[in-house]
Amino acid sequence: xxxxxxxxxxxxxxxxxxxxxxxxxxxxxxxxxxxxxxxxxxxxxxxxxxxxxxxxxxxxxxxxxxxxxxxxxxxxxxxxxxxxxxxxxxxxxxxxxxxxxxxxxxxxxxxxxxxxxxxxxxxxxxxxxxxxxxxxxxxxxxxxxxxxxxxxxxxxxxxxxxxxxxxxxxxxxxxxxxxxxxxxxxxxxxxxxxxxxxxxxxxxxxxxxxxxxxxxxxxxxxxxxxxxxxxxxxxxxxxxxxxxxxxxxxxxxxxxxxxxxxxxxxxxxxxxxxxxxxxxxxxx
Amino acid sequence: xxxxxxxxxxxxxxxxxxxxxxxxxxxxxxxxxxxxxxxxxxxxxxxxxxxxxxxxxxxxxxxxxxxxxxxxxxxxxxxxxxxxxxxxxxxxxxxxxxxxxxxxxxxxxxxxxxxxxxxxxxxxxxxxxxxxxxxxxxxxxxxxxxxxxxxxxxxxxxxxxxxxxxxxxxxxxxxxxxxxxxxxxxxxxxxxxxxxxxxxxxxxxxxxxxxxxxxxxxxxxxxxxxxxxxxxxxxxxxxxxxxxxxxxxxxxxxxxxxxxxxxxxxxxxxxxxxxxxxxxxxxxxxxxxxxxxxxxxxxxxxxxxx
Amino acid sequence: xxxxxxxxxxxxxxxxxxxxxxxxxxxxxxxxxxxxxxxxxxxxxxxxxxxxxxxxxxxxxxxxxxxxxxxxxxxxxxxxxxxxxxxxxxxxxxxxxxxxxxxxxxxxxxxxxxxxxxxxxxxxxxxxxxxxxxxxxxxxxxxxxxxxxxxxxxxxxxxxxxxxxxxxxxxxxxxxxxxxxxxxxxxxxxxxxxxxxxxxxxxxxxxxxxxxxxxxxxxxxxxxxxxxxxxxxxxxxxxxxxxxxxxxxxxxxxxxxxxxxxxxxxxxxxxxxxxxxxxxxxxxxxxxxxxxxxxxxxxxxxxxxxxxxxxxxxxxxxxxxxxx
Numbered sequence: 001x002x003x004x005x006x007x008x009x010x011x012x013x014x015x016x017x018x019x020x021x022x023x024x025x026x027x028x029x030x031x032x033x034x035x036x037x038x039x040x041x042x043x044x045x046x047x048x049x050x051x052x053x054x055x056x057x058x059x060x061x062x063x064x065x066x067x068x069x070x071x072x073x074x075x076x077x078x079x080x081x082x083x084x085x086x087x088x089x090x091x092x093x094x095x096x097x098x099x100x101x102x103x104x105x106x107x108x109x110x111x112x113x114x115x116x117x118x119x120x121x122x123x124x125x126x127x128x129x130x131x132x133x134x135x136x137x138x139x140x141x142x143x144x145x146x147x148x149x150x151x152x153x154x155x156x157x158x159x160x161x162x163x164x165x166x167x168x169x170x171x172x173x174x175x176x177x178x179x180x181x182x183x184x185x186x187x188x189x190x191x192x193x194x195x196x197x198x199x200x201x202x203x204x205x206x207x208x209x210x211x212x213x214x215x216x217x218x219x220x221x222x223x224x225x226x227x228x229x230x231x232x233x234x235x236x237x238x239x240x241x242x243x244x245x246x247x248x249x250x251x252x253x254x255x256x257x258x259x260x261x262x263x264x265x266x267x268x269x270x271x272x273x274x275x276x277x278x279x280x281x282x283x284x
Numbered sequence: 285x286x287x288x289x290x291x292x293x294x295x296x297x298x299x300x301x302x303x304x305x306x307x308x309x310x311x312x313x314x315x316x317x318x319x320x321x322x323x324x325x326x327x328x329x330x331x332x333x334x335x336x337x338x339x340x341x342x343x344x345x346x347x348x349x350x351x352x353x354x355x356x357x358x359x360x361x362x363x364x365x366x367x368x369x370x371x372x373x374x375x376x377x378x379x380x381x382x383x384x385x386x387x388x389x390x391x392x393x394x395x396x397x398x399x400x401x402x403x404x405x406x407x408x409x410x411x412x413x414x415x416x417x418x419x420x421x422x423x424x425x426x427x428x429x430x431x432x433x434x435x436x437x438x439x440x441x442x443x444x445x446x447x448x449x450x451x452x453x454x455x456x457x458x459x460x461x462x463x464x465x466x467x468x469x470x471x472x473x474x475x476x477x478x479x480x481x482x483x484x485x486x487x488x489x490x491x492x493x494x495x496x497x498x499x500x501x502x503x504x505x506x507x508x509x510x511x512x513x514x515x516x517x518x519x520x521x522x523x524x525x526x527x528x529x530x531x532x533x534x535x536x537x538x539x540x541x542x543x544x545x546x547x548x549x550x551x552x553x554x555x556x557x558x559x560x561x562x563x564x565x566x567x568x569x570x571x572x573x574x575x576x577x578x579x580x581x582x583x584x585x586x587x588x589x590x
Numbered sequence: 591x592x593x594x595x596x597x598x599x600x601x602x603x604x605x606x607x608x609x610x611x612x613x614x615x616x617x618x619x620x621x622x623x624x625x626x627x628x629x630x631x632x633x634x635x636x637x638x639x640x641x642x643x644x645x646x647x648x649x650x651x652x653x654x655x656x657x658x659x660x661x662x663x664x665x666x667x668x669x670x671x672x673x674x675x676x677x678x679x680x681x682x683x684x685x686x687x688x689x690x691x692x693x694x695x696x697x698x699x700x701x702x703x704x705x706x707x708x709x710x711x712x713x714x715x716x717x718x719x720x721x722x723x724x725x726x727x728x729x730x731x732x733x734x735x736x737x738x739x740x741x742x743x744x745x746x747x748x749x750x751x752x753x754x755x756x757x758x759x760x761x762x763x764x765x766x767x768x769x770x771x772x773x774x775x776x777x778x779x780x781x782x783x784x785x786x787x788x789x790x791x792x793x794x795x796x797x798x799x800x801x802x803x804x805x806x807x808x809x810x811x812x813x814x815x816x817x818x819x820x821x822x823x824x825x826x827x828x829x830x831x832x833x834x835x836x837x838x839x840x841x842x843x844x845x846x847x848x849x850x851x852x853x854x855x856x857x858x859x860x861x862x863x864x865x866x867x868x869x870x871x872x873x874x875x876x877x878x879x880x881x882x883x884x885x886x887x888x889x890x891x892x893x894x895x896x897x898x899x900x901x902x903x904x905x906x907x908x909x910x911x912x913x914x
Contacts, residue, residue, distance in 0.1 A: 078798060085702070108316070108800050112308050116798035122791040126813040135809070136799035141311030142304060151300055185795070192799065193301035224297060308800070319804035326699060329691030333778065336771045337715050340726045396626050399619040411623055413896065414630055420825065420892035422832025424859045425637065425885045428878065431866075432636040454629065461626070487610035508717075515719025518834035521863055542721045546835055549725045557729065564722045575717045579710070 027057040031226050032077065032196060037091035039072050039081065045254035046072045050091075052245050052260040054196070059218065059227045061241035061263070063234065065283060068247040069255025070230045074198050077228065078114040079107045095196070112140050115189035115225075119201045121181035123173035123188070130169035132184055136192040151191045158224060159187035160217055179210025183217065190225070197221070199229040203236070215240050234279060238267055246275050344565050351562025360530045361539060364553050371563050373530040377445060377538040378567075381524070382514050384449035384534060389456045390506055396457075397464025397502075398490060412465070415458035426454050427519035435523060443525035445538035451519035456509040463505020467498040500585035507578035511571045517542035541567045634885075641882040644875035652876070653883060658845040658861070660869070665876040667858070667883060669847045673762070674857040674887070676848065677837060678830040680766025681773055685826060688770075689777030690819065694807055696778065697785040709782055716775035724836035727768040732759035732840060735767075740852055754850040758842065763851040765841040769833060773826040780822030784815035821898030828892040832884070834859035858884040 030053035038048040047069030054060045062070040072081075079100065081087040093100040100110060115136070123132045133152040134142075142148060156162040161183045165171075173184060182202060189197055199218070203211040218227060218240055231237050237244055244267075245260045259266060259275045270276050277283060355370045362369030396415075400408055430451030435443055471494050479489040495502070525537040526547065541563050548560035610618070644652070648665060655666025696709050736759030743763075744753040788811045796806040812819070842854020843864055856864075858880050869877050 080794065080798065083797070106312060106316075108802055109308055109312055110800075111798055112305070112800035118791060118795065118798075120791060122789070122795040124792060124795070124810055124814075126816070135796070136801075137304065139796070139799050139801040139805050139809075140304065140308040141315060142307050147300070147303065150296075151304070154297070154300070188799065193297060193304055195301075315802050315805070319802035322804040322808070323699060326691040326695045329688045330695040330700075333688055333692040333712075333774055337712070337774070339730075340718065340723060340771070341715075343726055343730050344722060392622055392625065395619055395622040399623040402619070408623075411627060413893075415626070416896045417889055417892045418630065420828045420832070420888070420895065422834070422859060422884050422888040424832070424834045424862055425881050425888065426633075428637060428640075428862070428881045429633045432640055433632065454633070457626065457629075485610065485615070486612045487615040490615070511717055515717070515721070517719070517721040518859065518863060521835075522866055542719060542835075545721045545725055546839070549728050549839055560725060561729075564725050567719055568722050571717050571719055572714060575714050 027055075029056050030054060031056040031096060032228075033092070033094040034077075035092040035094075037073065037076060037089070037093060039069070039076050040088050040090075041084070042086040045252065047247065047255035048252075050245075050247070050255075050257045052257065054226060054228055055243070056226050057222055058242040059222050059229060059240055061237040061244045062228065062230045062247060063232070063237045063244055063278075064247035064255070064258075065249070065278070066232065067255070068249050070232075070247055071200055072255070073247070074200055074228060074230050075116075077196075077198055078111050078116055080116070082107055112136070112192050113194050114196045114198060115192060115194035116198045117182070117185050117189050117200065117202050120205045121178060121185050123176075123181050123184050125172070125174055127173060128170045129165050129173055129176070129184060132173050133187050133191050136188055140192065151193065152187075155187040155191035158190055158217075158221060159183040160213065161187055177210070179206050179213060182206060182210070182214060186214075186217065186221075190221070194225060197225045197227050199227060201230050201232060204232070211236075234267075234281070238263060246270075246272075246278065248274055248278070341568070344561065344568055347558075347561040348563075348565025351558045352565070356559070356562055361528055361544060361559075363528065364551055364556055367555060369555075369559065371539075371541065371544055371559060371566070373527065374539040374541045374544045374563065375566070376530060376532065377524070377527070377540040378514060378542075380532070380534060380538065381445050381449045381452060381520075381540060382510060384446070385453040385456055385513055386506070386510055388449075389453045389460055389509070393457050393460030393509075394464045394495070394502065396461045397468060398495070400461065400465040401468035402486075412462070415461045418454075418458040419462070422518075423455060423516050424518040424522070426451050427522035429454065430519055430523040439535075442535075443523060443537040445524055445531075445534040445536065447523035448520045448538070448540070449534065451523050452513045452516060455516055455519065456513045459509040459512060460505055463509065464498070464502055467501025467505060468494055470501055471497040500582050503585075504578040504582040507574045507581070511574035511578075514574075515542065515567065515571050517546055521546065637878060637882050637885060641875060641878040644872060644879040647872055648876070653879070656847055660865075660873040663872065665872070667880055669845060670856050670858045670861045670880065671883070672847055673841070673855040674831055674859070674884075676762055676855070677765045677769055677841070677857055678827060680763065680851075681769035681830045682823070682827060684767070684770040685773050685777050686823060689774055689826075690781055690812075692774075692778045693781035693785055694812070696782045698807060698811070709779070712775050712782075713779045714775075716779060720772060720833060720836045723768055723772050724839035727764060727836060727840040728760070731767065732764055735759045735764050739763075744852075752851045755852045757852060758854065760840050760842040760854060761852050762841065762848050762855045765837045765855070765857075766851075768836050768840055769830045772833065772836060773830050776829060777822055777826045780825065781815070781819050784818030784822075785811060788814040817898060821895055824891060824895035824898055828888060828895055831891060832859065832888045834863050838863050858887075 032054040034053070035051045037050045039046050050073055052060075062074060064070055075081055076089050077093060077100070081089055089101060095110070095113060098105055098110075124135060127135065130152060133155055134148045137148055137151055153162060156165060161180065164180070165176075168175075173181060176184060182205075186202070202218075203214050206214065215236060218229065221227060222242075229241065231240075241263045243261065244263045246258045246266065247255045248258050250256050259270055259272045261271075266275060267279050270279065355368055357370055357375070358372050359368060359370035360373035361371060396411075400412055430447050434447035434450050435441065439447065475493055475497055476489060479493045480486075484492075520540050520543050524540060524543070526543050527537045527539045531538050545560050545563045545567065548556045548563075551557065644665070652665050653667045653671070655664070656668040657664045657666045658669060692712075696705060696712070700708060736757050740753070740757040740759070740763070744757070747753055792810050792814060793806055796810045801809070837857055838860035841856060841860055843856050843860060844854035845856060845861075848855035862877050862880055862884075865873070866877055
């Protein structure tokens with residue numbers, strides 16, 4: 001486990017397509033900041049005016065009923081809406097010193113610092129387990145075999161897959177079970193050593209046993225990467241996260257942030273009545 | 285690049301992250317440039333592909349349209365050197381051959397399609413595979429078959445439109461079979477089962493429930509098969525021989541549009557070439573109308589269903 | 591729905607509605623299917639029988655002899671087999687990259703609004719009759735080749751030795767080019783279909799790892815569609831191998847092995863179609879033999895294509911249209 005240290009001084013005014021490397025999650029310090037983030041599609045807001053900080057070394061959960069804009073918000077953090085023609089994202093998202101949406105920030109490079117795991121496992125079917133794991137590294141131009149191997153092993157260990165796949169790295173990813181495939185996707189995202197890992201309901205397509213294994217995994221991973229996880233499962237949020245952002249669809253059909261704070265407090269003594277209703281299962 | 289105030293080399297994850305980010309940043313320009321070039325090449329290929337395809341259609345229209353006058357549609361073909369003339373006999377021939385081929389092939393093909401749709405055994409599988417392969421067999425070999433089967437065996441050496449219709453029919457048959465099967469298989473099962481549950485026999489179910497429900501797909505398939513059949517030239521070259529005069533009798537040699545185009549295209553006479561272009565335009569229009577029509581029809585019938 | 595109240599013996603109902611008993615129904619369907627099988631069988635047998643005299647007179651090696659001279663009773667199919675392969679090869683060398691690039695553009699690069707329209711247009715072009723392509727090739731493209739394309743290529747690539755001889759327009763190169771134009775719609779339509787249905791989650795997965803657009807296409811989309819693309823490629827090959835009239839019009843029809851891309855040549859189909867009318871005796875039988883060889887090649891390639899395309903075409907997409 002890494003000791004928390006003060007963040008190092010970074011050179012200012014550097015060409016912003018050069019990565020600015022942050023330290024291993026500086027505990028308690030914000031690594032991502034959202035201010036008044038609004039995502040709209042063809043003029044209609046899907047989620048609006050969201051502001052909160054994601055702290056390093058923590059697991060931040062986005063919770064709320066369906067339609068509250070959790071996934072939309074998550075995908076705005078690694079600019080996945082860039083390819084949607086009708087989408088517009090306003091407000092500010094900062095990753096350390098980098099303005100995620102600045103014109104000078106390259107989305108490709110950004111995504112090597114902010115990784116994503118999707119709801120349904122999506123390993124590349126024509127690639128082997130090894131090739132899947134190092135796919136992200138290769139996309140980013142890493143070619144040296146020792147580095148690839150080292151990163152792959154480390155990631156597969158962290159995803160609790162190494163022992164079961166170490167002898168069949170050349171096997172196709174489709175030979176793995178659903179839960180294993182999702183862990184492969186986690187390993188694939190981890191291999192690039194991102195600073196933040198976004199997880200979009202990573203267990204909702206899996207059986208309870210696989211779900212449990214991944215929840216345990218996520219708990220351990222926070223020492224390595226900062227995690228933002230979307231979940232519609234309240235118990236999961238309670239079990240896994242340090243902080244929660246509760247989103248709810250407003251009258252204008254746009255999701256808004258109702259409350260944000262430490263998980264324990266949110267679930268036991270929330271400030272907002274709506275939060276209380278949600279965590280008590282009265283809706284959603 | 286970044287400056288770090290302390291030594292990060294102790295932690296392997298940090299080391300890797302630093303190295304990965306360094307490589308990523310350094311290679312970014314190159315990766316983006318490769319991407320731009322490759323995508324540009326794809327666009328260029330799209331352009332290259334469009335040019336000849338558009339050019340063919342454009343030339344046929346531009347050169348063929350002037351040939352479309354009253355004579356073109358009402359007079360028969362004339363030998364080289366004699367002015368005037370049209371393709372009326374060829375139009376009649378193409379239409380007649382098409383009609384005969386369609387009239388025979390559609391019922392046979394549909395019944396076969398019904399057979400295939402209702403069977404899953406190995407024999408059915410083999411028949412299905414054979415039909416698929418037959419759709420791609422070189423059409424000249426089917427022309428040879430038509431020659432052997434009809435011209436020699438049945439007619440004792442006489443060319444005829446029937447031989448041509450036979451050959452065209454062989455080309456159309458597997459297409460209709462498979463299109464029919466696909467359309468019939470596409471009918472939702474509950475229609476089938478409801479009818480059977482009411483006590484109806486299979487034949488009745490087929491005739492009154494399944495086939496009508498599959499009609500959009502069947503019609504599309506038939507129209508496409510006809511479009512294909514009308515455009516085939518090689519089989520006709522070996523079977524119908526051509527005929528300078530208007531001929532309605534299918535047991536005699538006949539003229540057809542593809543034949544006229546083929547024969548006239550190597551002639552040095554400008555008026556014959558003009559007629560060839562005109563015939564090509566006519567043929568192309570008919571085939572395209574059938575193809576477009578089949579899609580439109582399918583879309584319209586699908587909408588009505590909802 | 592009809593019901594079977596009060597059936598008469600034998601299964602017929604009173605009145606105007608006649609319902610076949612199930613066994614008769616199955617029997618009729620089976621019989622018609624047997625007719626189809628019979629036709630195919632008759633097809634194969636008749637060609638083999640008609641070709642047989644050539645084989646008994648000339649043995650088997652004549653297929654690979656290089657002289658075709660009916661007046662001296664010499665028959666050899668090598669020039670035509672080579673011509674068939676060479677024209678197809680030229681067409682494929684052009685159609686594979688251009689077809690794939692076009693398909694990628696149609697599936698992923700072209701603005702969404704235009705995609706359906708452009709794709710349909712390309713598919714429709716697959717239906718244009720081959721004789722029309724032949725006419726256009728002979729009257730429009732051949733002069734262009736003679737006056738511009740061939741001189742240019744000879745200047746630039748003459749050192750390869752592939753461009754010896756006079757610029758005639760008609761010949762191997764033109765035939766290959768026309769075949770390229772003809773198989774392009776098929777290639778594009780099928781490839782586009784399979785490329786477009788690669789699951790979006792794969793595309794997103796690659797994007798989220800930091801892949802550039804081209805990296806996504808090259809490493810995830812194209813490999814994901816490779817079976818279908820291969821099937822489309824094989825189907826296109828089958829069509830090119832069997833194409834008769836377009837090739838016959840533009841290939842120059844020489845019975846000798848072509849020694850350069852500009853030479854006139856001939857293919858198995860063009861040989862048959864040009865000589866069938868007046869051939870008799872051994873020559874006629876040899877032509878049937880050529881037909882048999884062509885059939886074997888065509889069936890082989892198409893069977894292979896079907897094994898690969900089978901899964902794609904059954905969804906009823908453009909694949910089945912372009913093939914039909």
